[in-house]
Amino acid sequence: RFELYTMEWSLKEDLRDCLVAAAPYGGPIALLKNNARKEKSPSTRPLLEIYSASGLLLASTPWKSGQLVQLGWTASEDLLCIQEDGTVLIYNLFCEFKRHFSMGNEVLQNHVLEAKVFHTEYGTGVAILTGAHRFSLTTNIDDLKLRRMPEVPGLQKPPSCWAVLSQDRVTIVLLAVGQELYLLDNTSCSVVTPPGMSPSAGAYLCMAVSFNYRCLALFTDTGYIWMGLATLKDKFCEFTSSIRSPPKQMVWCLRPRSRQRAVVVAWDRQLMVAGNSTECIQFVLDEDSYLVPELDGVRILSRTSHEFLHEIPEASQEIFKIASMAPGALLLEAQKEYEKESQKADEYLREIKDQKLLPEAVSQCIEAAGYEHEPDTQKSLLRAASFGKCFIDKFPPESFVRMCQDLRVLNAIRDYQIGIPLTFTQYKRLTIEVLLDRLVLRRLYPLAIRICEYLRLSEIQGVSRILAHWACYKVQQKDKSDEEVAHAINQKLGDTPGISYSEIAARAYDCGRTELAIKLLEYEPRSGEQVPLLLKMKRSKLALGKAIESGDTDLVYTVVLHLKNELNRGTFFMTLQNQPVALSLYRQFCKHQERETLKDLYNQDDNHQELGNFHVHSSYSEKRIEGRVGALQNALDEYYKAKNEFAAKATEDQIKLLRLQRHLQEDFDKPYLDLSLHDTVSNLILDGHHKRAEQLYREFKIPDKRYWWLKISALANRGDWEELEKFSKSKKSPIGYLPFVEISVKHHNRYEAKKYAPRVTPEQRVKAFVLVGDLDQAADAAIEHKNETEMNFVLSKCTASTDTAVAEKLNRARAQLLKK
Numbered sequence: 001r002f003e004l005y006t007m008e009w010s011l012k013e014d015l016r017d018c019l020v021a022a023a024p025y026g027g028p029i030a031l032l033k034n035n036a037r038k039e040k041s042p043s044t045r046p047l048l049e050i051y052s053a054s055g056l057l058l059a060s061t062p063w064k065s066g067q068l069v070q071l072g073w074t075a076s077e078d079l080l081c082i083q084e085d086g087t088v089l090i091y092n093l094f095c096e097f098k099r100h101f102s103m104g105n106e107v108l109q110n111h112v113l114e115a116k117v118f119h120t121e122y123g124t125g126v127a128i129l130t131g132a133h134r135f136s137l138t139t140n141i142d143d144l145k146l147r148r149m150p151e152v153p154g155l156q157k158p159p160s161c162w163a164v165l166s167q168d169r170v171t172i173v174l175l176a177v178g179q180e181l182y183l184l185d186n187t188s189c190s191v192v193t194p195p196g197m198s199p200s201a202g203a204y205l206c207m208a209v210s211f212n213y214r215c216l217a218l219f220t221d222t223g224y225i226w227m228g229l230a231t232l233k234d235k236f237c238e239f240t241s242s243i244r245s246p247p248k249q250m251v252w253c254l255r256p257r258s259r260q261r262a263v264v265v266a267w268d269r270q271l272m273v274a275g276n277s278t279e280c281i282q283f284v285l286d287e288d289s290y291l292v293p294e295l296d297g298v299r300i301l302s303r304t305s306h307e308f309l310h311e312i313p314e315a316s317q318e319i320f321k322i323a324s325m326a327p328g329a330l331l332l333e334a335q336k337e338y339e340k341e342s343q344k345a346d347e348y349l350r351e352i353k354d355q356k357l358l359p360e361a362v363s364q365c366i367e368a369a370g371y372e373h374e375p376d377t378q379k380s381l382l383r384a385a386s387f388g389k390c391f392i393d394k395f396p397p398e399s400f401v402r403m404c405q406d407l408r409v410l411n412a413i414r415d416y417q418i419g420i421p422l423t424f425t426q427y428k429r430l431t432i433e434v435l436l437d438r439l440v441l442r443r444l445y446p447l448a449i450r451i452c453e454y455l456r457l458s459e460i461q462g463v464s465r466i467l468a469h470w471a472c473y474k475v476q477q478k479d480k481s482d483e484e485v486a487h488a489i490n491q492k493l494g495d496t497p498g499i500s501y502s503e504i505a506a507r508a509y510d511c512g513r514t515e516l517a518i519k520l521l522e523y524e525p526r527s528g529e530q531v532p533l534l535l536k537m538k539r540s541k542l543a544l545g546k547a548i549e550s551g552d553t554d555l556v557y558t559v560v561l562h563l564k565n566e567l568n569r570g571t572f573f574m575t576l577q578n579q580p581v582a583l584s585l586y587r588q589f590c591k592h593q594e595r596e597t598l599k600d601l602y603n604q605d606d607n608h609q610e611l612g613n614f615h616v617h618s619s620y621s622e623k624r625i626e627g628r629v630g631a632l633q634n635a636l637d638e639y640y641k642a643k644n645e646f647a648a649k650a651t652e653d654q655i656k657l658l659r660l661q662r663h664l665q666e667d668f669d670k671p672y673l674d675l676s677l678h679d680t681v682s683n684l685i686l687d688g689h690h691k692r693a694e695q696l697y698r699e700f701k702i703p704d705k706r707y708w709w710l711k712i713s714a715l716a717n718r719g720d721w722e723e724l725e726k727f728s729k730s731k732k733s734p735i736g737y738l739p740f741v742e743i744s745v746k747h748h749n750r751y752e753a754k755k756y757a758p759r760v761t762p763e764q765r766v767k768a769f770v771l772v773g774d775l776d777q778a779a780d781a782a783i784e785h786k787n788e789t790e791m792n793f794v795l796s797k798c799t800a801s802t803d804t805a806v807a808e809k810l811n812r813a814r815a816q817l818l819k820k
Helices: 105-110 314-320 327-339 344-354 358-371 375-389 398-414 424-430 432-441 445-455 463-474 482-493 501-510 514-521 527-536 540-550 553-566 569-577 580-593 595-605 608-619 625-641 645-668 677-686 690-699 704-718 721-730 738-746 750-759 762-772 775-785 788-797 804-819
Strands: 002-006 019-022 029-033 047-051 057-062 068-073 079-083 087-091 097-102 112-120 123-130 135-138 161-167 170-177 180-184 189-192 204-209 215-220 224-229 235-240 249-254 261-266 270-275 280-284 289-294 297-302 305-309
Touching: 019 068, 019 289, 019 297, 029 068, 068 112, 079 112, 079 123, 105 123, 112 161, 123 161, 135 170, 161 204, 170 204, 204 249, 215 249, 215 261, 224 261, 235 261, 235 270, 249 289, 249 297, 261 289, 314 327, 314 358, 327 344, 327 358, 327 375, 344 358, 358 375, 358 398, 358 424, 375 398, 398 424, 398 432, 398 445, 424 432, 432 445, 432 463, 445 463, 463 482, 463 501, 482 514, 501 514, 501 527, 527 540, 527 553, 540 553, 608 625, 608 645, 625 645, 645 677, 645 690, 677 690, 677 704, 704 721, 704 738, 721 738, 721 750, 738 750, 738 762, 750 762, 762 775, 762 788, 775 788, 775 804, 788 804
Parallel strands: none
Antiparallel strands: 002 305, 019 029, 029 047, 047 057, 068 079, 079 087, 087 097, 112 123, 123 135, 161 170, 170 180, 180 189, 204 215, 215 224, 224 235, 249 261, 261 270, 270 280, 289 297, 297 305
16 A cells, blocks of 8 residues: 555545545546535535546536436546436536436436446446336447346335446346345346355345456445355355444455455445455555555545555565565665675675576566556666666567656656556556547647657657647637637648648537638648538538549539539529539539439520530430420520531431321331431331332432442342342442342342343453352453453352363463463
8 A cells, every 4th residue: 555646636525525436547536526415505506526636626617417426437538427317417527518318218207316337348338226226227328228127026125235247248237135136137137146155144235346347245234245256156255344334435456367356345434455364454544535446456535645555566575575585686685785886796696696587587676667656666676677687698678678668658647747647557458549548638748749759659649649639629729819720730730640630620610610620621631631521611612622623523523512402503503604624524414313404504504506415315205206306396496596507407307207207107007216217218118118218218318329229228138129120220320230239149149140240330240240150251251351360369269170161261361461
């Protein structure tokens, strides 16, 4: 038991007259004064105060809400204030309200008799005992799911004591009524008996759960204390106290991985530590005290002092017990004698080295230094370790260096002005990241940054994160102008990696400082972070400019669609007129999503060409022919306004074709709508309606060559060879007669093809005769033309068995041609 701090909080009240809650891991202390006074005057409100562990006032506020039943701290050092009506109010370290939640209607109707704040792997939980003697709880206040525990049969009065336990990841309630213990889980209530409980133990008065929720202690009205596992499956030990009155508090005092288990029991002026031994340790309390269970001991708070009671670690015992011959103790003595320049130093060292225990001695001194609270003792042990290291070959220095760093950090935060009395064990469990978070929560930014720099933590993990928190706090200060704050933040932060100016700007906006937020966003290099916040701040036009600058089309679309929903139609269009990029992208969007809006945009711009295109496109979505013709007529008008004669003529022809197709469909009861002009003509010829095909040919001025090709293809497809021959003789063919040969051969009709081969022009005749298979005439034509290429072409088609005479004729002609 040693003193952490002499408290300077100048309390006038006894702790018993206040509601007290102290956060674990050397956390802050919350006090509610005047809460129990019944005769308080209207001007004397209860006062909520939060102190550091050293008694320095962090914040205070008059309590203006309902009657408080219990205070407690979350794992992230937020204060929970549980009211009689079941409302839980959450405050930060500086008494600033964060939020609230209710524990349900049943609690509201029956009021809260008692409440407990507990911690599980799910988070911080709250358990309530109502006036109807029912329990309600939530295992995680950040994900509120209320659970009503089963009823205890025949329970007419509040339990004498109760506790929240955690078994197999399920939170349960253990309560005592007289000599009976009840266990409430999700579905049932069962009576339990702890193993090895003395039959004459008596009625239960008090119970305590250990810091890690694994151990349970029970105190009865005969002074009997039972200690065992919280699962109630195993008993550690028992102890019978001479004091039988109900204790004010009972908490566990354990050290991780230690076999020594002890319970600290406090009455008004007496403190008793009972454990495995038949004897107990007793302390007299000079004043009213409050016990705070910790991971590795118990903090004892009073009006004047703050003490820590713990089991002395094995390394410290070995070194400091009287007449110890442990290697660490001998090394410490050797170092002291060395400083005195005494030869005894050599004797002690030889004794350790002879036993080959020097590495163990060094490790023992390093470990013991971590458990010491006084810097002088720490230095003495570390000097001894450093001295011993000199006589060891290749002793790894990491443990020594790390301990020096850890102790420097611990001594800095234990300072009275900081007031976080972490032990080495707690510090290692908490981790440096969480410690830095806690310093940031206390707004101790300079110290947090110095620790980061000293431990050489990465900027994103350390300094950058802390500076970002500092900046978020800075924007809340109203005593400086927006320009000053923005400049100060930028000067301090610059381009530090991991800093998000948009997050700082968001905090400024939340604090009602919109102009400051905009100034801070100017320093944000990522447009994707700037734009959403500008939209949230209703600075849409500025957001649009930033989005366009970024070149990110998705970002521009986000802003444009936001503007569309925010502004009226006219203002929206006018805004886009000034931003060509945004307007172009919005048109693209409208083409796929909002066709009617596209029409309005073109109308506003008097863009007749695009309006004409729009109506043409729209005509295809019309199912009725009248609607389609109407849309095309609108397009025709727009094209004339745009002075696009080609588009106007094409649209006019399309209207004429649609009307003709409708008549054809009505006359012949066959689908002609939506066919192209060529397909319409082709289908008419296929169906034998030659006069109608001729009519379209003349009306739409189809070029002769194209019409002849269409007709011969259609007649060949139909197999109307007679009509094809008649057509070939109707007038001179504009496409020649080779196509007649080719189309006939294509349809495997060489007989018809031979009719047209002699009519083919001389330069194409060889090809025509080859197509119809008349190689003799093909050879004559080639010889007549005296064309070697044509001769070779015919020769390539000759076969040795059937075309010998033709081949000889060609070879003779070639030979004569070559002689010349």
